[in-house]
Amino acid sequence: MKLIRCCPSLNLCGIKTVEFSKAPLHTRHNPYITTGYRPLLSPYQCFLSLFVWSNETINIWTHLLGLFVFVGLLLYDIFTLLPDDKNKQPPIDIALAAFVLLCFMVCMLASVLYHTLSCVSASAYRRWFTLDILGISLAFYAVFVSGIFYGFWCPEHRMQRNVYLGLNSTLFVCALMFVIVPSLSSDEWQSARLRLFAGWGASGVLPTAHWTLVHLNVDEPILQVFLPRIVIMYLVCGAALCVYCWNIPEKYFPGQFNCLGSSH
Structure with a gap:
């Protein structure tokens, strides 16, 4: 527990972390994280702080690892799967797979930049936070587009597919409003942003239920393979949202999860 609680002021390249009151x-968004904050830094110092143990270290490196994973998957597809004659796929499948991976890469990179450069200035923080919202929106959009596209692949379900894609695109545009309109990226709109993304995620229940009914008596094996995974995904995402919104566990143990194990 001592490792989780303590986030000492490390002096690496002249950078020290500070307490909440001096951040x-x-x-200062989470008073239950009592220390481990980086002071105002130049962009160069911000990148040096990647090697300083702070309350942003885990955020930065986990997203950086995710970026490397998705870049690796894209390169694997390009240089290993596509040249193999046994893996010939329709152009639409190739384009959709590339689109999904690129959206995930943008999401990871945007989060890395946001968490790394957030302590340059208040204005820089708002810009990078806006980019982070854009990345999250793109990742959401990619997940829904790919799921709806293949869930309603058959020609007889093309109309339903287009309706669900239109609904998802509308919600994507609504999310973009929080990027385009500067005032909507402020902390005052955080609750609205969370409700929008929660509603966007919940909207996937409708096409999932529809897809389940379509395959219920026609292709049960595909349900046995994919439906449990979809349910698990929603349970994990719902639990993650609750952890984030309610500041679990640091709200109940202030100062104990400053740099490792906090809600975000």
């Missing part, structure tokens, strides 16, 4: 105002 830049625009980075």
Whole structure:
């Protein structure tokens, strides 16, 4: 527990972390994280702080690892799967797979930049936070587009597919409003943003239920393979949202999860 609780002021390249009361105002979002904050830094120092143990270290490196994974998957597809004659796929499948991976890569990169450069200034924080919202929106959009596209692949379900894709695209545009309109990226709209993304995620229940009914008496094996995974995905995402919104576990153990194990 001591390792989780303590986030000492490390002096690496002249960078020290500070307590909540001494942190830049625009980075004070969670009073239950009592220390491990980086002070105002130049962009160069921010990148040096990747090697300083702070309350952003885990956020930065987990997203950086995710970026490397998705880049690796894309390169594997390009240089290993596509040249193999046994893996010939329709162009639409190739394009959709590339689109999904690129969206995930943008999401990971945007989060890395946001968490790395958030302590440059308040204005820089808002810009990078806006980019982070854009990345999350793109990842959401990619997940839904790919799921709906293949879930309603058959020609007889093309109309339903287009309706669900239209609904998802509308929600994507609504999410983009939080990027395009500067005032909507402020902390005052955080609750609205969370409700929008929660509603966007919940909207996937409708096409999932429809897809289940379509395959219930026609192709039960595909349900046995994919439906449990979809349910698990929603349970994990729902639990993650609750952890984030309610600041679990640091709300109940202030100062105990400053740099490792906090809600975000």
